[in-house]
Amino acid sequence: MEYRPDFEELKPYFQAWWNGDALDRVALWVTAPRKGPVFLESADKWITPKVVFREAPERILDYFEDYCRGTFFGGLAVPVFWPNFGPDVFSAFLGTELNFSEDSNETSWINWSQNPLTDYKNLSCLEIKDSNAIYQKNLELTRLGIERGQGKFLVAPTDLHGGFDSLAVLRGGPDKAALDLVENPAGVKEAMKLLYRVWQKIYDDCYQIVNGNQDGTACSWTNLWAPGKSYPVQNDFSCLVSAGMYREFFLEELLSEIEYLDYSIYHLDGVEALQHLDLLLEIPKLNAIQWVSGAKFAKEGISRWFPLYQKIQAKKKSIVVYPTVEEIPLVLKNLKPEGLLIQVCCSSEDEARSVMAQLDWG
Numbered sequence: 001m002e003y004r005p006d007f008e009e010l011k012p013y014f015q016a017w018w019n020g021d022a023l024d025r026v027a028l029w030v031t032a033p034r035k036g037p038v039f040l041e042s043a044d045k046w047i048t049p050k051v052v053f054r055e056a057p058e059r060i061l062d063y064f065e066d067y068c069r070g071t072f073f074g075g076l077a078v079p080v081f082w083p084n085f086g087p088d089v090f091s092a093f094l095g096t097e098l099n100f101s102e103d104s105n106e107t108s109w110i111n112w113s114q115n116p117l118t119d120y121k122n123l124s125c126l127e128i129k130d131s132n133a134i135y136q137k138n139l140e141l142t143r144l145g146i147e148r149g150q151g152k153f154l155v156a157p158t159d160l161h162g163g164f165d166s167l168a169v170l171r172g173g174p175d176k177a178a179l180d181l182v183e184n185p186a187g188v189k190e191a192m193k194l195l196y197r198v199w200q201k202i203y204d205d206c207y208q209i210v211n212g213n214q215d216g217t218a219c220s221w222t223n224l225w226a227p228g229k230s231y232p233v234q235n236d237f238s239c240l241v242s243a244g245m246y247r248e249f250f251l252e253e254l255l256s257e258i259e260y261l262d263y264s265i266y267h268l269d270g271v272e273a274l275q276h277l278d279l280l281l282e283i284p285k286l287n288a289i290q291w292v293s294g295a296k297f298a299k300e301g302i303s304r305w306f307p308l309y310q311k312i313q314a315k316k317k318s319i320v321v322y323p324t325v326e327e328i329p330l331v332l333k334n335l336k337p338e339g340l341l342i343q344v345c346c347s348s349e350d351e352a353r354s355v356m357a358q359l360d361w362g
Contacts, residue, residue, distance in 0.1 A: 030344050065148070082158055128201060156217065164192065231261055232290065
């Protein structure tokens with residue numbers, strides 16, 4: 001692989017991590033701006049939703065290769081291209097209109113007033129139409145990524161906030177969707193089954209492009225390689241419901257996704273979602289948990305969450321942790337190497353190489 005010539009040597013480390021194990025050193029993922037001449041002027045545009053939406057696919061891949069040339073990839077870090085239209089793209093695939101802020105490069109959203117799912121008597125909108133322009137562009141970007149990426153980089157599916165996260169958008173907001181759980185539970189459950197089929201179609205369509213053209217898959221925005229089908233599963237709306245409601249309304253779809261995949265990591269986002277951790281840890285085929293505490297805890301440091309990480313490790317699930325460079329010794333002291341992946345972004349290539357030396361990545 002041009003941008004990661006030693007990629008073949010990394011595969012056993014990825015496979016060990018997915019299986020809750022470790023080889024001769026702790027798994028490390030580290031990136032930094034590369035020293036010397038770089039091409040960073042437009043490198044962030046490849047992952048900017050409004051740019052991906054508006055500009056030609058060829059140009060988006062140009063931006064991505066600018067990013068690759070200007071980035072140092074160390075440890076298990078590998079270059080992964082995925083079409084990023086923002087978090088509401090799943091609903092856009094179903095016909096809603098994406099909105100972009102001129103003041104922010106980082107996101108997209110659906111105007112809840114669109115409300116295409118007015119009730120549960122007609123669920124025909126829960127199907128992707130072949131004429132959907134943004135879905136076709138997603139596939140075009142995936143195909144072009146595979147063509148351009150041969151021998152250079154990996155290609156992964158887009159970020160899919162499906163399931164009830166999408167249903168809340170399609171119903172016109174989380175307040176309406178929350179009432180549906182009480183007032184129309186049968187309708188919600190039927191919609192969730194259809195939304196899983198949409199999720200599987202999106203992944204299948206991407207996998208048909210990728211399969212046979214690259215070894216294994218890249219796990220979307222997590223940038224993790226796996227030897228089979230992989231994806232980060234999630235349910236951000238779950239912060240607003242009880243553990244009992246999660247089990248009743250969301251678990252079936254989650255289990256379907258995990259069963260479909262060969263390797264899965266659950267994106268557990270926010271302290272309000274921790275009430276569901278025990279349930280998640282009892283899912284045999286779920287490989288890993290990615291815990292994100294949220295911005296309000298950012299200043300408290302990683303040590304606050306060591307008991308949580310230790311609980312996850314005790315259930316033989318792998319974890320990704322995001323320490324500062326200074327916190328790495330604490331991570332090594334408090335967490336087991338088996339199933340541990342330390343992910344860190346450094347300010348310079350020299351700092352990244354120092355971190356690699358600290359963890360024996362040389």
